[in-house]
Amino acid sequence: MTALLETRALRKSYPVPAGLFRRTEREALRGAELRIERGEAVGIVGESGCGKSTLAKLLVGLVPPTSGEILLDGEPLPARRPTSLQRRIQMVFQDPSSSLNPRRTVRQTLAELLAVHRIVPADRREGRVRELLDAVGLPRELADAVPGRLSGGQKQRVGIARALALEPEILIADESVAALDVSVQASILTLLRDLREELGLTLLFITHDLAVVRQVSDRLVIMSAGEIVEESGTEAFFAGPRHTYSRRLLESAPRLPAV
Structure with a gap:
């Protein structure tokens, strides 16, 4: 079945100075392969600088990829998106x-x-x-x-x-509760869950906070150093992450309440 949103070998590099007259490139995203089904709530999790916000900007069309493709309903998205595609x-x-x-x-x-x-x-x-x-x-x-x-x-x-x-069909929330206090965070998370159900939205929730993402996501995508290192159902992840980085991420998080 065709995914609503898909990335294939998606890469993004940024030029950085490497001396007085030289420049090099920093690879922020390294060949991301991702499938999002219609109606899913997917949490994208990782430490600051892991590439998750870069992925969000690519998906919404704020920056162009260095290489690779983004597909919507199986059709590649052009570099210059018409308004009808931007809205989605x-x-x-x-x-x-x-x-x-x-x-x-x-x-x-x-x-x-x-x-x-x-x-x-x-x-x-x-x-x-x-x-x-x-x-x-x-x-x-x-x-x-x-x-x-x-x-x-x-x-x-x-x-x-x-x-x-x-x-829109897809709503991307990029660290959208990170700057709020805990009580306000809870109300915004509840709002996002309710809107997803009422409007049939597909939700991508990007965060570094495992306690937060557990409350809104069906599935987790774990990122490290520009790469997707693990994908798992949310509760399956908390029961036993597979990747070494994922285990370290979970061990370093504050004690998480059961959902």
Whole structure:
């Protein structure tokens, strides 16, 4: 069966200085082979610098691969993606403050997306903004607030609403709860689980935190030094990781509660 999202021999290198007049390359991703089925919730886990955020940027089209392919429904994605393809894969970023315009209200941010991408007719935009606020659990009165008036958790909910405005099939959450305190983390994780179920989303949850990823993922992909070193069902991983790096990662994590 054709996977919804697939990567084949995906590589990404970045130029780095190697002296006064020389440059070399740092390979951030090394031949990643990944299959994501429709409706799955997949956690991509690894330490900082392992390549997981690079993989996310490649999947959403923010940077081009050095080599290899990304396929959506079995069709290779072009380097320059048309709007129709961009909409199908959306990302929620770690720091919503850096991705929200500080001068625009929540209503303006969402309405502009709906207008630019022609998601709904002009006379339905206000209603759709209200629906998006309801979907992410934000009071409607916050529609006229600018980001500076919102808490960290509220900003992240706006970030999720903005991604949902484009009606994606795949939602990539890149360290999206890392900057939040524990209670707010829990509410955002619950929201992501609920949205996945209600909207039939395919979820890729990228994190370094095993305790967090256990709560939202059906399957885990473990990355180290730019490579995928293990794939496993979530509970199977916690029962007994196979790769040496995976075992070390689990042993170094705080004691994890059973789900």
